Amino acid sequence: MTTIDVLYFAWLRERIGVPRETLRTDAPTVADLIRELTAREERYALAFSDLGAIRAAVDQNLVELDAPLADASEVAFFPPMTGG
Amino acid sequence: MTVLVQQGDFDPAGILDGFGQGAGAIVTFTGLVRDLPDQTLRQLVIEHYPAMTEIALATIESRARSRWKLTDCLILHRFGAMAPGERIMMVATAAPHRKDAFEAAAFLMDYLKSRAPFWKKEITDQGERWVDSRSEDEAALDRWA
Numbered sequence: 001m002t003t004i005d006v007l008y009f010a011w012l013r014e015r016i017g018v019p020r021e022t023l024r025t026d027a028p029t030v031a032d033l034i035r036e037l038t039a040r041e042e043r044y045a046l047a048f049s050d051l052g053a054i055r056a057a058v059d060q061n062l063v064e065l066d067a068p069l070a071d072a073s074e075v076a077f078f079p080p081m082t083g084g
Numbered sequence: 085m086t087v088l089v090q091q092g093d094f095d096p097a098g099i100l101d102g103f104g105q106g107a108g109a110i111v112t113f114t115g116l117v118r119d120l121p122d123q124t125l126r127q128l129v130i131e132h133y134p135a136m137t138e139i140a141l142a143t144i145e146s147r148a149r150s151r152w153k154l155t156d157c158l159i160l161h162r163f164g165a166m167a168p169g170e171r172i173m174m175v176a177t178a179a180p181h182r183k184d185a186f187e188a189a190a191f192l193m194d195y196l197k198s199r200a201p202f203w204k205k206e207i208t209d210q211g212e213r214w215v216d217s218r219s220e221d222e223a224a225l226d227r228w229a
Contacts, residue, residue: 007133009131009133009201009203010131010203010205057136057201060135060136060140061136061139062140062199074135076133076136076201078133078201079203079214080198080217080222081197081198081200081201081202081203081217082197082198082202082214082215083161083173083196083198083200083201083202083204084115084173084196084197084202084221
C-alpha cells in the first residue's frame with residue numbers, strides 16, 4: 001500500500017465535500033483509484049458517475065484515466081478546464 | 085518569458101512596459117468578464133490548482149516558443165472573484181514578424197481555454213453554476229495538432 005494525496009476541484013470538490021484527502025491504496029492506475037473511491041461511498045459514486053466529464057492529473061501532469069499511478073504522491077480530479 | 089498567476093487586477097500598459105524590446109511585432113490579448121445574455125452576473129469566481137497552474141502555463145508557453153520565432157512571451161491569469169467588466173487574463177507575444185506573433189497568441193489562448201487548470205463559476209441573481217467546457221474549445225486545439 002502506498003500513501004497518496006487526492007485533490008478535488010470545482011463541482012467534484014463540492015460533490016465529494018472535501019478539497020483533499022490522504023489515502024492508502026494499491027490501485028495500479030487512475031481508473032482503478034476511481035473504482036476504489038466509487039465503491040466507498042455514494043457521494044463518490046455520484047461525483048464520478050460520468051467518467052467522460054472527469055479529467056485527472058498525476059503529480060501535477062494531465063494524464064488519461066488509464067495512466068499508471070506508479071510512485072505518484074498526488075492525484076487530482078476535476079472537470080474539463082475552463083480557463084482563458 | 086513570463087508566467088504570472090495572481091488574484092488581483094493588473095495594468096496591461098504597465099505589464100507591457102519594456103516587453104518585447106527590439107521585436108518587429110507585438111500582439112496582446114486581454115480577456116474580460118462578460119455579462120450573461122439571460123441573467124444578471126454578480127461575480128465570476130475562478131478556482132485553480134495552485135501546484136499545477138504555473139507548471140501548465142510554463143509548458144504551454146514553452147510549446148509556443150518552440151513552434152514560433154518569438155522574442156518574448158507573457159501569460160497572466162487571475163483567480164478568485166471578479167465583477168463583470170474586470171480583466172481576467174492576458175497574453176502577449178513579440179516576434180520579428182506579425183504572423184508569428186498573431187499565431188502564437190491564438191495558440192496560447194486556445195490552450196489556456198482547455199489545458200490550464202482553471203474552473204469558472206458564475207454567481208448570478210438566480211444562483212450559481214459552474215461554466216461548462218465547450219466542444220468548440222476542445223476542437224480549436226485540433227488546428228495546432
